[in-house]
Amino acid sequence: MLAEFNFALYESAKDRRLRTCEETDLRDKDLPMTAPVERIRNIAIVAHVDHGKTTLVDKLLRQSGTFDERAAAVERVMDSNDLEKERGITILAKNTAVTWNDYAINIVDTPGHADFGGEVERILGMVDGVVLLVDSAEGPMPQTKFVTGKALALGLKPIVVVNKIDRADARPQEVLDEVFDLFASLDANDEQLDFPSLWASGRDGYASEDENAREGDLQPLFKLIVDHVPPPGLDTDGPFAFLATLLDRDNFMGRVLTGRVQQGRIKVNDPIHALDRDGKVIEVGRATKLMSFDGLERVPVESAQAGDIIAMAGLEKATVANTIADPSVKEAIAAQPFFVLGMAAALVATKTAIITGLGMAVKLPWRSALALGLLLSQGGEFGFVLLAFSTSLHVIPDEIAAVASLVVALSMMATPLLMIAFERFVSPRVGRKAGHERDEDTIEEEGPVIIAGMGRFGQIVHRLLVMDGYKPIVLDNSAEHIDGLRKFGIQVYYGNALRPGLLEAAGIARAKLLVVCTDNRERAVELVQHVKQRYPHVHVIARAASREHVYQLRAAGADSAVREMFGSSLEAATQSLEVLGETRERAEKKAKAFAHHDEESLRQLFEVWDSEIDVFDNEAYIERARSRVVSLAELMAEDVGEPDPEDERDPLS
Secondary structure (H helix, E strand, O other): OOHHHHHHHHHHHHHHHHHHHHHHOOOOOOOOOOOOHHHEEEEEEEOOOOOOHHHHHHHHHHOOOOOOOOOHHOOOOOOOOOHHHHHHHOOEEEEEEEEEEEEEEEEEEEOOOOHHHHHHHHHHOOOOEEOOOOOEEOOOOHHHHHHHHHHHHOOOOEEEEOOOOOOOOOOOOHHHHHHHHHHHOOOOOHHHHOOOOOEEEEEOOOOOOOOOOOOOOOOHHHHHHHHHHHOOEEEEOOOOEEEEEEEEEEOOOOEEEEEEEOOOOOEOOOEEEEOOOOEEEEEEOOOOEEEEEEEEEEEEOEEEEEEEEEEEEEOOOOOOOOEEEEOOOOOOOOOOOOHHHHHHHHHHHHHEEEEHHHHHHHHOOOHHHHHHHOOOOOOOHHHHHHHHHHHHEEEEEHHHHHHHHHHHHHHHHHHHHHHHHHHHHHHHHHHHHHOOOOHHHOOOOOOOOEEOOOOOOHHHHHHHHHOOOOOOEEEEEEEHHHHHOOOOHHHOOOOOEEEEEHHHHHOOOOOOOOEOOOHHHHHHHHHHHHHHOOOOOEEEEEEEEHHHHHHHHHHHHOOOOEEOOHHHHHHHHHHHHHHHHOOHHHHHHHHHHHEHHHHHHHHHHHHHHHOOOHHHOHHHHHHHHHHHHHHHHHOOOOOOOOOOOOOOOOOOO
């Protein structure tokens, strides 16, 4: 099928070129020229993976008349690579072009997956506008942020197309607001924030300014591209210069370089040379073939000028990021640095995250762990050794090794700068705000009660005990929270309750009661276990987040585990019964009976609970829980008894 389609596409393109030559009497004369620069529009279509870029390009090609009926029978024709067809995603950036009302619109379909982000970065440097495609249900996604950030950084003014408007779960206005918020978070300027937008369905081939439109064509999108995207503002009179951004190979033409002409003009067989980043001549030759894009085909042209996106043959050594220019040009065009800079940033960020995580795993304060991560984030000198060894064995090409070496060098340069910035700007603010480097307070008093954690739960416990004449020793590890509580005259000591020295200073050996009120489930279990092992005489009451957390705390040795939401939920249920016609006395009686039997249920279920098995996979737990639910109504009826005949219900119904 694929072979048949390729043959049909080839025949279609050949027939189209023959017809063009016959009509213009060019079959045996000069090849056609490219469009005037003022009628050229160069755009990239970017979006998150599977948001419909390639499908939209298909429809643009069809509605512009680029495809005939044979080509139009195949979906996602831009995904020509075998792997792309297999996975259903775009991997390589590709060029195509359409003609609309005498305007030549060069379109680049770009990968949406983060794994191929390098393709996106290179291609944005040769376009003048961007069509940002966003799914009407999913909204902006991580890759949307990536490609949009690159486009905005280059000063491009996107056109936003909210795609798949016909989805049942579409939320177009919310998605458009999310796009605006995304632009704002990426420091878009006022012009970029004032972006035009359309509602579309790429699959059905329509775009409209009306959110409720469900039919039509893509003419509004064509018009918006022509009106919003500027023509290439480049020098057509200077010496020819061309920056290669894509690399391909043809069995007949050899190496083919694709990119945008940055300045000047060029004709077939003009002398050219290739320059590396430093301006060194790496190859001399002639432009044996110039090709523009007509739909999916590379069409030979006689000449090209600044602003044209073309493919060129004639050189065998030149590669991506090389400058192809007239021999009079001695300075290379600066390739977009975002790819190399992005790779260096990714290296630093990845190593910092891994090392910081390892530091925190061994109980380092996160500020110290972060400082260690930044210190060791660079690539290191051994990277140069590995790259040199790899190139000597021809494991990786010299071009890749050169880029990788630059990435390593940039990471080494960035590390001391990051450390200086961290110590000067981040560390003082973080230290004041979060107090991670604050020394633990000296505790000079003891009491029969110690409270660990002074959030909302701990504050209620503390207030009641104080009102009854007790003075608990309160510990908390949030310096900011402690400073706030002290303004209200509440004495709270800063420190980690899991550290034995702090508990001993608080008098845990002579205390009667420890109330664990922290909202960290794992730390609560660890603290209970530590105290009950070393100070078994201390009665421990712990805050529990759920029924399973109750089991974990009791397994750790807690004398009592109080579910944080149970009391308030029970009161809400009591009030609900009152609203539905029960007397307050009887509602409270039912609530008390429920609480009693629920606690008994917890005790019985704890007997079959297994920390190694999820409760949903614990057959014994499930069986006992179901039997308790069946018997609960009967038990409560026995406890509560029949209502007084004088108590008449007035249910809301």
